[in-house]
Each structure stands twice: as structure tokens, then as C-alpha cells.
Amino acid sequence: MPVILAIESSCDETSASVCRDGKILSNHIANQTVHEQYGGVVPELASRAHMQNIVPVVDVALQRAGTSLTDVDAIAFTQAPGLIGSLLVGSQFAKSLALALNKPLIAVHHMQAHVLANLIPEDRPSFPFLCLTVSGGHTQIVLANSPSELKVIGETLDDAAGEAFDKSAKLLGLPYPGGPLIDRYAKEGDPRRFSFAEPQIPELDFSFSGLKTSILYFLQKETKANPDFIRENLADLCASIQERIITILLKKYKRAALQTGITDLCIAGGVSANSGLRNAFLEMCRHNHWKGFVPPFEYCTDNAAMIAITAYHKFLDHQLTPLSVSASARAGWD
Incomplete structure (x- = not known):
């Protein structure tokens, strides 16, 4: 029963999710309200907010799932597409975590994850x-x-x-x-x-x-x-x-x-x-x-649960990612 820790940071939501054997145990999202006064997402502000939010968001996701980093079998993250600064925060965090824990890394395409969010409900x-x-x-x-x-x-x-x-x-x-x-x-x-x-x-x-x-x-x-x-x-x-x-x-x-x-x-x-x-x-x-x-509303907007379910299927197919992988703002489908 593989346990996947997934991170989503493609735009202005910082999210982390824990998935065990295809079941979503937690899906925590930190929204950014700073953009409202500008009438749209400001990339630089989004990147800074991700840096502030990512550690506590991951911590909450693990706590709500009743698990710890030692229980995790793989680290997943959104590789593309999205705001490059936002993607870099999530990808670098995931890669560092995978390296420190000696865990496999799984890169996920954001649009593929939206489609596979439909596999989350029973x-x-x-x-x-x-x-x-x-x-x-x-x-x-x-x-x-x-x-x-x-x-x-x-x-x-x-x-x-x-x-x-x-x-x-x-x-x-x-x-x-x-x-x-x-x-x-x-x-x-x-x-x-x-x-x-x-x-x-x-x-x-x-x-x-x-x-x-x-x-x-x-x-x-x-x-x-x-x-x-x-x-x-x-x-x-x-x-x-x-x-x-x-x-x-x-x-x-x-x-x-x-x-x-x-x-x-x-x-x-x-x-x-x-x-x-x-x-x-x-x-x-x-x-x-x-x-x-x-999908339920919580899986429609950007969220890490859809990254987790996609990574779960990639893990079963042995589709792992090297640490040399780079985030991409406009990458197409695999």
C-alpha cells in the first residue's frame, strides 16, 4: 500500500496531500488573498507566498493523514504547466525532500492531474x-x-x-x-x-x-x-x-x-x-x-489530491522521475 506525499504549487494555491493505496487521506490548501487588490495573480507575490506556506501546509497534510515523512514511499509534485516561480518553489521543495529522505520522486503534469481527479471518488x-x-x-x-x-x-x-x-x-x-x-x-x-x-x-x-x-x-x-x-x-x-x-x-x-x-x-x-x-x-x-x-468541489480547483492520485498510478507503473528534472511553465503532455 504505497503512501504518496504530493505538492501542488502551479499558481496561487499551496497544497499538500497524502494518498495511501489510491485513497486520499488529506488534502490541505492555503489560498492567497493578496492578489485580490490587484485584480489578478501577481507572479512574484505568489512565489513568495508559496515559500511561506509550503512547510506548514505539508506539516498539516501529514498530521491530518495521521502519518509522517518516514511512512512516505514517494514524493510527488506539479512539474508543469503554471507560473514558473510558483512551480520552482514546489519542485525544489519536493526534490530536496526526496533527496534528504532517499525517496523516489514523481513529476506530474497539472492537466493530466485534473483529468484523473475523477478517479478519486468511489x-x-x-x-x-x-x-x-x-x-x-x-x-x-x-x-x-x-x-x-x-x-x-x-x-x-x-x-x-x-x-x-x-x-x-x-x-x-x-x-x-x-x-x-x-x-x-x-x-x-x-x-x-x-x-x-x-x-x-x-x-x-x-x-x-x-x-x-x-x-x-x-x-x-x-x-x-x-x-x-x-x-x-x-x-x-x-x-x-x-x-x-x-x-x-x-x-x-x-x-x-x-x-x-x-x-x-x-x-x-x-x-x-x-x-x-x-x-x-x-x-x-x-x-x-x-x-x-x-468531482467534488475540493478536487475541481487546483489541489494536491489530484497530484497524489496521478502520482499513485505513476508509482504503480514505475514511472519515477530523476532529480535532474526541471519545472516548466508551458510543457505539453508527456
Whole structure:
């Protein structure tokens, strides 16, 4: 029963998790609130916060798991992609720990981990399955044939869906992070009140840059005629923007399911915490008699549990990493 200590530090959350024999025993996350006043993540501040948080976060994760460093069989960490300064804090800490304890090291790709977060709950998909991974920096449709055989069959050609949420929120004057606020206000609004452009991208790829431009021009036009337009229509605007983003995502996802014939479907990534997307996805699966899987909220956003479960499967496959490995801001899939 291998015990894995995993560390995640790709952006602005410092997280550590302990996994034993594929079961998550702890998943501790330290969030960084310093970025709120700047309207986005400041890389230098994120790196400094990781340096302050990483030791106590690992200590809490071990305590909550009821284990110690001597019980650990391998050290895992996020290698890529992400903010390079943040990644370096986690990777150097993990490498130092592995060297000091003479334990194996396992490097994990952040996006692979988001997909395999669906293997954490007991109610999990069977291989092969599809996963729509939606985050602030990525939007992908992934075909998973096994924990080690993942293939991107569709992805965004420009901006990610999560960025579309956050940039739209900024245009609406909502504070950072704005994506969850759009979800909150959308529950009170009419999703068909306003219409925004839907990009016509072939095959299974996505595009969100045109949608952002459509929203920008629409708001500029309406607020010129009525300066209070956004305030007076905030709920309907949020609902309409969210509806369009979800429609774009699920239309391509449905096409991928029909093309591949796969009936076990998952979602993952930070945007999969959006209640509108979760509900629409599960309704799509019910309507088409597919099995839909959604990770618990704590495994949707960046967290070390998804790094731990991925590292667990790598450990079983003897996919260990040399200490000479380097962190990478933009590394692709293995």
C-alpha cells in the first residue's frame, strides 16, 4: 500500500496531500488573498507566498493523514504547466525532500492531474472515458484510455473558458476572482435575455476570444446609451454570458461523445465548479443516456489530491522521475 506525499504549487494555491493505496487521506490548501487588490495573480507575490506556506501546509497534510515523512514511499509534485516561480518553489521543495529522505520522486503534469481527479471518488468512470477540462488557462477535451494514456482531441485555439468568465466579470465591474460571482448572479437572471456571438470553429476545438470581444462591444454600446445599464441588468447579463459559454463547451463535448461512441463522460478543472456547467452537463448526460461524473468541489480547483492520485498510478507503473528534472511553465503532455 504505497503512501504518496504530493505538492501542488502551479499558481496561487499551496497544497499538500497524502494518498495511501489510491485513497486520499488529506488534502490541505492555503489560498492567497493578496492578489485580490490587484485584480489578478501577481507572479512574484505568489512565489513568495508559496515559500511561506509550503512547510506548514505539508506539516498539516501529514498530521491530518495521521502519518509522517518516514511512512512516505514517494514524493510527488506539479512539474508543469503554471507560473514558473510558483512551480520552482514546489519542485525544489519536493526534490530536496526526496533527496534528504532517499525517496523516489514523481513529476506530474497539472492537466493530466485534473483529468484523473475523477478517479478519486468511489463513483468513478471506467476506461475509456472522455473528460472536458475547463480552467482559467486551459480548455480541452481529453480521451483517457488509461491513467497513463491520455490524448487531447480538442482544445481552445486562443483563450480559455475560465479566462472568458474572468474577463467578462471584469467588464461587468465585479471584483477578482469574478468567475464564481458570475455563477452566483446568474442564478437570479434570465439566460436568454441577451445574446452573444458563438464562434464557428471546426471539429472539436474551441475559441473564446471572439465571444469576449462581442461582450465588450455590447457593453460599450449599452452603457453609452445608459450608464447604469450594467447595474440594472447585472443578473441577466451574468446569466446570458454564462449560458453562452456553457453552450459552446457542451456542444463540442456532445460532438466528441458521438464521434467516439464513449458513454462515460467527466468534467474537471476550476470552471467545473460552476453550478451552471455542472447542472447542464449532467442534464446532457441524462438526456443521452450517458454516465456523467463530476468531482467534488475540493478536487475541481487546483489541489494536491489530484497530484497524489496521478502520482499513485505513476508509482504503480514505475514511472519515477530523476532529480535532474526541471519545472516548466508551458510543457505539453508527456
